[in-house]
Amino acid sequence: MTALIYRLGHIALNVVDLDAALSDTQAIAGARVVHQDATHAILTSNRRHAEVVLHRAQANEVRAIGLEAVGLEAVEEVGKRAKDRGLRILSETPSLPGVERSVTFASSEGHIFEVHTPVPEDQPLRYVGAGIHPRYLDHVNLSAADPEAIASEFSEVMGLILTERTTGFELMWMRAGDGRHHTVGLKKGQTGLHHFSWELSDFSDFKRLGDKLDACHRNLVWGPGRHGAGDNLFIYYIDSAGFMIECTAEMEVIGDPHRQVRITDAGENLSNAKVVNRWGALPPRLWINHHTDFVGTAR
Ligand SMILES: [Fe+2]
Known part of the structure; x- marks a missing residue:
């Protein structure tokens, strides 16, 4: 497609x-x-x-x-x-x-x-100011009551391609034309947003992020680590409005448009480190249970 x-x-x-x-x-x-x-x-x-x-x-x-x-x-x-x-x-x-x-x-x-259609590129590439200065927004991970049905809908309506899924459709990752392992991820759960992600330039930025949160008397939610699905480095925190934000780097890029869908077993409660975090630390309940509503979906 x-x-x-x-x-x-x-x-x-x-x-x-x-x-x-x-x-x-x-x-x-x-x-x-x-x-x-x-x-x-x-x-x-x-x-x-x-x-x-x-x-x-x-x-x-x-x-x-x-x-x-x-x-x-x-x-x-x-x-x-x-x-x-x-x-x-x-x-x-x-x-x-x-x-x-x-x-x-x-x-x-x-x-x-x-x-x-594309957003105009009318801003300066570099700028002064606080914070990490990410490179760009990278992906979103949504939650869906029926990820299998929603992935099929996203494929038919928007042409997103399924890159990888877990055996029970608990987690699914779909890619777009730029070939990144996922632009839209899906996690089984109440309909909403699980997290969105900024791409960082370098792993030293992950250290800076932890130190900035510490300076504000706040904590990381999970990471740093490396996801098995997508091979990307990750670190997560929650912002002042309650949105969970991932900062990432080094995500796998897939050049072959016909590559077979990868099917992996995430283990009970995301316990398979080789899929979830190859460095070992499994996600805390705060990460697993996190959820933000879309306008109109709050129960
Ligand atoms: Fe993510």
Whole structure:
């Protein structure tokens, strides 16, 4: 199947305390502000105009996962496929300035995606300021009540390709056109976002992240370690609005579009270190149970 999605585009979050979320994203992850007004703020870590968008709201929830399409026709194709499957179309107006075309829809479980043409690259690559300064947003990991059905839906509507899954469909990893092992991961559970991920430049940044959190009297959730699925280095923390953030590096890139799906056994309660963390430390309950709602999915 030809890829319709190239990469993760941006993440739009609703936050109760916009000032705190803005300060956290700058001081810890180290993204910089592109735009700020009373209602929302746009942040980036590279030339792209937007990577994270924070909206002042009544609850800390995910507003939308932005996925960058391979082109204008791909946006239209995703919209057509979503309508054909009876999925709810929420908007066909781009949420970001300078984006030519987009379609925002809800999955059958309520995950919200804005599939859009590229975000303009109109920002300086390097900048001064606090925090780690990540390279770019890398992937999201969603939770779904029925990951097998949702992965099939994502494949049919957005052309995402299944890279790897566990034997019981507890964890699934899907890739986009850039070939990274996963742009969208799935974890069995209540519909929502489990975490989103920044790509860091170097493992020394992981040390800096731990020290920054320590300086704020906060802790890491899990890591550092190396995931078996994706072979990526990882470290996790929770931000001021309760979103779990992974910082990663060195994810496997798959060049062969026809590579067979890898099937692995994660073990009971994610106990197979060779899949979960090749360095040994298994995920704590805080990581396993973490969940954030999408707008409209709160129970
Ligand atoms: Fe991840």
